Amino acid sequence: MTSISTSQMARRLMVALDYPDAEAARGLIRQLEGIPCYMKVGMQLYYQAGPEFVRELKSLGYSVFLDLKMHDIPNTVKGGANSIAKLGVDMFNVHAAGGVKMMESAIQGVEEALASDASLNRPLVIAVTQLTSTDQETMNGEIGIPGSVEKTVVRYAKLAAGAGLDGVVASPLEAEKIKAACGNGFRTVTPGIRPAGSAADDQSRTKTPGQAIAGGSDYIVVGRPITASADPREAAQRILEEMGQGRNAAEADRT
Numbered sequence: 001m002t003s004i005s006t007s008q009m010a011r012r013l014m015v016a017l018d019y020p021d022a023e024a025a026r027g028l029i030r031q032l033e034g035i036p037c038y039m040k041v042g043m044q045l046y047y048q049a050g051p052e053f054v055r056e057l058k059s060l061g062y063s064v065f066l067d068l069k070m071h072d073i074p075n076t077v078k079g080g081a082n083s084i085a086k087l088g089v090d091m092f093n094v095h096a097a098g099g100v101k102m103m104e105s106a107i108q109g110v111e112e113a114l115a116s117d118a119s120l121n122r123p124l125v126i127a128v129t130q131l132t133s134t135d136q137e138t139m140n141g142e143i144g145i146p147g148s149v150e151k152t153v154v155r156y157a158k159l160a161a162g163a164g165l166d167g168v169v170a171s172p173l174e175a176e177k178i179k180a181a182c183g184n185g186f187r188t189v190t191p192g193i194r195p196a197g198s199a200a201d202d203q204s205r206t207k208t209p210g211q212a213i214a215g216g217s218d219y220i221v222v223g224r225p226i227t228a229s230a231d232p233r234e235a236a237q238r239i240l241e242e243m244g245q246g247r248n249a250a251e252a253d254r255t
């Protein structure tokens, strides 16, 4: 069982269910039983287990972030967003690099789904900015976008806010600047979370769970530090504790 404040923090923890199939994901879900975290379903699991597994998570009472990172022409994204909204997820994402018209089309797709079925809840629509695996050198030299990663991320965030989206996916390093540019209510969803001493893997722009919460992340996305741990439940509980410490440190700074 989790204490009340830990369970409040758990609602800001998104566990990345990056597994090959539903049965593997269920193994982790059983280990995390009683922790009211968000569950993130990404491409690997969704392309295998599909809408059925999303419905299963919803029936277990979880909030679900469907991470399919849509990036296509506006009409196609509108259709995709329409289908996703009908699934009843709580959050999904598109790539900000698709542009304002594409992001507006995602919102239209959601609105049309809601108009067709009054029982649906409006999911949060979030734009991916620069992937947290991308570093400064890759963005400038390989992809060919000039300037700092932070500036590009904030530019994408402003486009997303202008298109009516609810927030962005970015690294925890940029959360504060995003809030300053787009307002405190604009959500920051931050992967690239690594507890002190754990391997960065393919992530480039990282912070610890405590630093991320102290720095303005609304939600932290965590995969391998939990899923690849010998004791995932203990790893998740440690992360929740660190998140709580980060929040307390930020509150102490404000007073």
Ligand SMILES: O=C(O)c1cc(=O)[nH]c(=O)n1[C@@H]1O[C@H](COP(=O)(O)O)[C@@H](O)[C@H]1O
Pocket (backbone or CB within 6 Å): 016, 018, 042, 067, 069, 093, 128, 130, 131, 132, 133, 169, 170, 191, 192, 193, 201, 203, 221, 222, 223, 224, 225
């Ligand atoms: O949209 C995402 O969730 C996402 C965006 C991003 O920029 N970076 C990023 O790592 N993610 C996802 O966040 C999760 C991070 O997993 P770990 O690196 O294992 O903690 C993965 O499921 C990624 O697909």
